Amino acid sequence: MATLLTLTLAGSGCASAFRQSVGGDPEQVYTRTYLTDVNTAWQGVLESLHSQPIDITNRESGYIQTRWIDNTEQRNFTDSFGGADYLLKAQYRFKINVSKSFYKGEPSAKVTVQKEQLVQIDVLEGWQRRESDSIEENTLLYRIGRIIYMRMKLAKIEEDKMKKELRESGLNPEGTPNANTPQSPSDNSGSPPPAPPTDSQPAPQSSAPSNEVSE
Numbered sequence: 257m258a259t260l261l262t263l264t265l266a267g268s269g270c271a272s273a274f275r276q277s278v279g280g281d282p283e284q285v286y287t288r289t290y291l292t293d294v295n296t297a298w299q300g301v302l303e304s305l306h307s308q309p310i311d312i313t314n315r316e317s318g319y320i321q322t323r324w325i326d327n328t329e330q331r332n333f334t335d336s337f338g339g340a341d342y343l344l345k346a347q348y349r350f351k352i353n354v355s356k357s358f359y360k361g362e363p364s365a366k367v368t369v370q371k372e373q374l375v376q377i378d379v380l381e382g383w384q385r386r387e388s389d390s391i392e393e394n395t396l397l398y399r400i401g402r403i404i405y406m407r408m409k410l411a412k413i414e415e416d417k418m419k420k421e422l423r424e425s426g427l428n429p430e431g432t433p434n435a436n437t438p439q440s441p442s443d444n445s446g447s448p449p450p451a452p453p454t455d456s457q458p459a460p461q462s463s464a465p466s467n468e469v470s471e
Contacts, residue, residue: 286393297365300403318354345376
């Protein structure tokens, strides 16, 4: 478990970026593999997108798509340093896939992030695709990794806590009595305990105390 946590936190495993052509326009796709189960990765992705409006979520296919988000002001600010044209409008959205994978023989979860960026310079020209600078994609993947790490760490703490409570109560992790736990002696004869002595009835004699097993 410690190895898994360390690799997940450090972003180790497999990280890659590649381009694919869709309709003649190049789109950058960034992928990272996390050493965790798919459900934890899925919840990590949803939590990392808590501040962004979600348009599509499909748990079975592992697909998430955000709505178009306006970033006109941000693009005009960053592009101004490179002498780019002033943008009339700019918007982007994320497309994310979560799927089962393997890393060095270990079960893992692969998360793929793609950012679609559209800009509009002139009303007559309409929307145009722009290549991403990869900052937001890598930031999102890093955030997902941190969330996965924290979830795995909390789960490990809860697991250790439960095991400790079971050991202290004399049970093994499966919830059954521990064979090494001493059992308190008891009278298995099923007969009721002797009545207390009274003035008219003498106390019965017993060869051993009632809470101990006779030899």
